[in-house]
Amino acid sequence: xxxxxxxxxxxxxxxxxxxxxxxxxxxxxxxxxxxxxxxxxxxxxxxxxxxxxxxxxxxxxxxxxxxxxxxxxxxxxxxxxxxxxxxxxxxxxxxxxxxxxxxxxxxxxxxxxxxxxxxxxxxxxxxxxxxxxxxxxxxxxxxxxxxxxxxxxxxxxxxxxxxxxxxxxxxxxxxxxxxxxxxxxxxxxxxxxxxxxxxxxxxxxxxxxxxxxxxxxxxxxxxxxxxxxxxxxxxxxxxxxxxxxxxxxxxxxxxxxxxxxxxxxxxxxxxxxxxxxxxxxxxxxxxxxxxxxxxxxxxxxxxxxxxxxxxxxxxxxxxxx
Amino acid sequence: xxxxxxxxxxxxxxxxxxxxxxxxxxxxxxxxxxxxxxxxxxxxxxxxxxxxxxxxxxxxxxxxxxxxxxxxxxxxxxxxxxxxxxxxxxxxxxxxxxxxxxxxxxxxxxxxxxxxxxxxxxxxxxxxxxxxxxxxxxxxxxxxxxxxxxxxxxxxxxxxxxxxxxxxxxxxxxxxxxxxxxxxxxxxxxxxxxxxxxxxxxxxxxxxxxxxxxxxxxxxxxxxxxxxxxxxxxxxxxxxxxx
Numbered sequence: 116x117x118x119x120x121x122x123x124x125x126x127x128x129x130x131x132x133x134x135x136x137x138x139x140x141x142x143x144x145x146x147x148x149x150x151x152x153x154x155x156x157x158x159x160x161x162x163x164x165x166x167x168x169x170x171x172x173x174x175x176x177x178x179x180x181x182x183x184x185x186x187x188x189x190x191x192x193x194x195x196x197x198x199x200x201x202x203x204x205x206x207x208x209x210x211x212x213x214x215x216x217x218x219x220x221x222x223x224x225x226x227x228x229x230x231x232x233x234x235x236x237x238x239x240x241x242x243x244x245x246x247x248x249x250x251x252x253x254x255x256x257x258x259x260x261x262x263x264x265x266x267x268x269x270x271x272x273x274x275x276x277x278x279x280x281x282x283x284x285x286x287x288x289x290x291x292x293x294x295x296x297x298x299x300x301x302x303x304x305x306x307x308x309x310x311x312x313x314x315x316x317x318x319x320x321x322x323x324x325x326x327x328x329x330x331x332x333x334x335x336x337x338x339x340x341x342x343x344x345x346x347x348x349x350x351x352x353x354x355x356x357x358x359x360x361x362x363x364x365x366x367x368x369x370x371x372x373x374x375x376x377x378x379x380x381x382x383x384x385x386x387x388x389x390x391x392x393x394x395x396x397x398x399x400x401x402x403x404x405x406x407x408x409x410x411x412x413x414x415x416x417x418x419x420x421x422x423x424x425x426x427x428x429x430x431x432x433x434x435x436x
Numbered sequence: 437x438x439x440x441x442x443x444x445x446x447x448x449x450x451x452x453x454x455x456x457x458x459x460x461x462x463x464x465x466x467x468x469x470x471x472x473x474x475x476x477x478x479x480x481x482x483x484x485x486x487x488x489x490x491x492x493x494x495x496x497x498x499x500x501x502x503x504x505x506x507x508x509x510x511x512x513x514x515x516x517x518x519x520x521x522x523x524x525x526x527x528x529x530x531x532x533x534x535x536x537x538x539x540x541x542x543x544x545x546x547x548x549x550x551x552x553x554x555x556x557x558x559x560x561x562x563x564x565x566x567x568x569x570x571x572x573x574x575x576x577x578x579x580x581x582x583x584x585x586x587x588x589x590x591x592x593x594x595x596x597x598x599x600x601x602x603x604x605x606x607x608x609x610x611x612x613x614x615x616x617x618x619x620x621x622x623x624x625x626x627x628x629x630x631x632x633x634x635x636x637x638x639x640x641x642x643x644x645x646x647x648x649x650x651x652x653x654x655x656x657x658x659x660x661x662x663x664x665x666x667x668x669x670x671x672x673x674x675x676x677x678x679x
Contacts, residue, residue: 118558118562118567121533121558121567121570121571122551122554122555122558124571125531125533125534125537125554125558125570125571126550126551126554305546305550306541306546306547306548306550306553307546309534309537309538309541310538310541310542310546312527312530313527313530313538316527316528316529316530317525317526317527317528319521319525320521320525320526320527320589321510321538321542322508322509322510322513323487323509323510323513323518323519323521323525324513324518324538324539324542324543324589324592324593325510325511325513325514325542325543325593326510326542327510328510
């Protein structure tokens with residue numbers, strides 16, 4: 116192999132591939148094919164965005180968390196409260212959601228990144244629980260048990276009204292997801308993102324080559340929190356309601372399940388896992404309303420036992436890689 | 437002249453056990469220095485103190501004249517101290533080029549253009565004769581070549597001080613020549629400290645030898661002086677118990 120070829124091959128490594136267009140083709144196609152279910156479609160897109168943010172934290176920074184809903188909920192409440200008390204404008208609302216969640220991520224990250232393993236897991240759980248309890252107590256601001264109601268959102272850019280069929284909401288979520296995906300992808304292909312892979316693969320060596328590991332992880336945790344906050348903000352804006360469940364343990368656990376299900380540490384696991392989980396949950400809840408949680412649990416057990424690496428892991432094995 | 441690396445009264449105690457006792461060690465720029473000693477002499481502890489994996493109980497460490505006693509491993513690496521590991525400590529799933537590129541990126545800064553990083557990493561890989569394996573995952577390489585990747589990563593940081601922790605450990609006899617060739621071609625201005633058991637390698641490489649026994653420096657000198665020193669013979673030939 117000549118030098119020029121080796122360098123060119125290495126440079127091509129993160130180039131976009133055609134297969135990466137599939138989620139967006141499906142996303143746009145879904146808008147036309149399932150035009151009567153766009154509200155549900157928005158929920159799927161939000162779940163994907165939430166799972167994508169977790170992939171950054173869990174899959175790339177290697178931070179084991181059962182409290183990721185802390186950021187989702189912070190974003191949802193921040194966007195909702197901003198809409199009620201400050202402005203109905205949606206884009207600035209998403210920004211507020213991102214900044215609020217990133218702040219919570221950076222501050223809690225200072226604590227949790229000092230720990231590892233089980234301690235870290237329990238701390239993430241504790242922080243999410245604390246936030247949930249705080250939101251419950253601060254009912255003057257959050258609506259407490261009744262949830263945050265009366266959220267009104269202006270048309271996007273003054274042009275696109277949020278309609279009752281959820282068309283605008285769906286496209287809004289799709290575009291925000293696209294931007295977040297693009298950002299994540301560029302970030303992970305950058306030397307910063309590659310250093311995260313290095314930290315995941317061998318942290319001892321990263322210390323030895325001079326990488327400020329703690330600072331890298333903290334930045335990543337805050338970015339992951341910000342994206343989760345945007346997902347929460349989208350939920351608040353498109354459903355015009357924030358319930359206490361946004362900060363719940365169930366929400367934190369669910370997003371981990373989605374990601375494990377799709378495949379951790381590879382961006383697209385979030386897309387596949389969240390989409391399939393949401394659709395399966397919807398179908399099972401319709402056909403077996405009392406028992407659907409059992410089937411979700413069974414699928415999870417089977418996928419952890421027999422499909423390590425999630426659905427993308429299965430696809431890899433089928434392709435013989 | 438500023439020393440590349442110096443320890444002043446460096447000590448480390450685990451409880452009552454002193455594993456490094458008042459070590460005064462000097463490494464000059466461009467040195468080819470070997471640290472030897474029987475098993476349990478405290479060589480690994482000394483390396484861990486130098487690199488910052490362990491904090492000393494007493495004493496100071498100067499790197500290019502700067503006090504780094506309290507600096508983290510990463511901070512020392514950024515100030516010019518690179519090391520290789522006794523047991524391969526690589527990124528097994530990544531290619532040789534990616535392994536080296538990670539080190540180049542830390543050295544040049546993460547805002548450096550990808551092409552520049554890749555080209556520089558490739559130049560280092562080529563320098564070590566690994567260009568044919570540049571795109572091969574490290575775990576697919578034979579152990580001897582993996583040892584070279586260890587050195588390549590360290591060199592990518594362009595260190596002023598290079599610690600080679602048993603660079604030929606675990607390498608089959610036939611491949612150890614490759615490693616020695618690379619070591620002999622290291623930049624002349626780089627201070628190199630090798631920790632090694634293999635006496636043949638030590639005497640081919642070193643212009644200066646320090647013998648460590650039970651956490652203390654027993655003797656220092658040229659290879660000829662060390663080879664002739666009766667105390668060293670005593671330690672190595674085992675007329676005195678050691679462990």
